[in-house]
Amino acid sequence: MILIADSGASKTDWRVIAKNGQIGQFRGIGFNPNYQTSEEMANDLRQDFLLDLRDEVETIYYYGAGCSSPKNRKHVESALRSIFKHAEINVDHDMMAAARATCSDQPGIACILGTGSNSCDYDGEFIIANRPAPGYILGDEGGGAYIGRQFLQDFIHDEMPGKLKEKVIDHFQLDYQTILENVYQRPFPGRYMASFCRFISENKADPYCYMLYYNSFQDFFKKYVAKYEGYKDKPVSFVGSVAYYNSEILRSAAFDAGIKVNIIIEGPIAGLTLFHQKML
Missing domain, CATH: 3.30.420.40 (ATPase, nucleotide binding domain)
Structure with a gap:
């Protein structure tokens, strides 16, 4: 199962792609490592729909505001790792999201x-x-x-x-x-x-x-x-x-x-x- 996130400071759009191709979608609160610590983001990630998926997700593609620097990408990865302990996690910035999407x-x-x-x-x-x-x-x-x-x-x-x-x-x-x-x-x-x-x-x-x-x-x-x-x-x-x-x-x-x-x-x-x- 693949989990995709497009995150800004105010909201995050999530998509789940199951192995059979079925797609699920959720909207949650936003994140920005420029203004939040890894611990704060990890706490905010404890949303029910994410907790329900934590044992099924194999790969995560997270695109977010504030994720252009290696330091900030590590902060986000650490926060995601607190929930998805065994998933492969890829963190990139919102410019890459725009490029791949268009x-x-x-x-x-x-x-x-x-x-x-x-x-x-x-x-x-x-x-x-x-x-x-x-x-x-x-x-x-x-x-x-x-x-x-x-x-x-x-x-x-x-x-x-x-x-x-x-x-x-x-x-x-x-x-x-x-x-x-x-x-x-x-x-x-x-x-x-x-x-x-x-x-x-x-x-x-x-x-x-x-x-x-x-x-x-x-x-x-x-x-x-x-x-x-x-x-x-x-x-x-x-x-x-x-x-x-x-x-x-x-x-x-x-x-x-x-x-x-x-x-x-x-x-x-x-x-x-x-x-x-x-x-x-």
């Missing part, structure tokens, strides 16, 4: 556009190039935090259309002090800024909202995708809610940048399941 065993460029952003050049087996992803303060072009930050800046400086600003105030009860408090005093400011993307998407018929996405996607292409060798000749795929729910704008921006879009999916777990089914 490209399978074919070469291509894989991108993540969710709260944050990331990308890689994939040869069908390995990630051969990866641009830096410095987070919501220094980067995240194309991601929700970046788009939300621009939206809030324009709100503060009266640089969005007046009618839209009135709508924002009415919808969110938003003001300058509320923004400062959430960005500078409360935890997870990146999530807060990205939370405005739903409103922006719902109003993307407004030229201002449309161009927020369009320009952010163009910034992402210039900073990341265009720096991969031969990027115009490679299929480029996307994972993440920002890409998925604004796919028509993303495709338009990509076309204008000379980029060939392959597939756009909300999350990688279905593609990962297909990828690992071949291993049975």
Whole structure:
């Protein structure tokens, strides 16, 4: 039996593939070794559906946020080993999940556009190039935090259309002090800024909202995708809610940048399941 996990800070999608090909699915809490110890993750892993599988699982493929460094991968492996004592455990980062889910065993460029952003050049087996992803303060072009930050800046400086600003105030009860408090005093400011993307998407018929996405996607292409060798000749795929729910704008921006879009999916777990089914 194979167990697959796609984990972020807030949730984990699990898939179980039995030897007869039958697939089971679960959703549990998320993990991030940047913020949790092995012991804390091990305690959180003691969820009933995982405990019920501990003697049947032979191989685990865990893909997670914060798993790019060997140290963090060891922390996650140690936590999983506390439950699955005899399984073969493979821990990798979310960029590899995006590559395998969208490209399978074919070469291509894989991108993540969710709260944050990331990308890689994939040869069908390995990630051969990866641009830096410095987070919501220094980067995240194309991601929700970046788009939300621009939206809030324009709100503060009266640089969005007046009618839209009135709508924002009415919808969110938003003001300058509320923004400062959430960005500078409360935890997870990146999530807060990205939370405005739903409103922006719902109003993307407004030229201002449309161009927020369009320009952010163009910034992402210039900073990341265009720096991969031969990027115009490679299929480029996307994972993440920002890409998925604004796919028509993303495709338009990509076309204008000379980029060939392959597939756009909300999350990688279905593609990962297909990828690992071949291993049975």
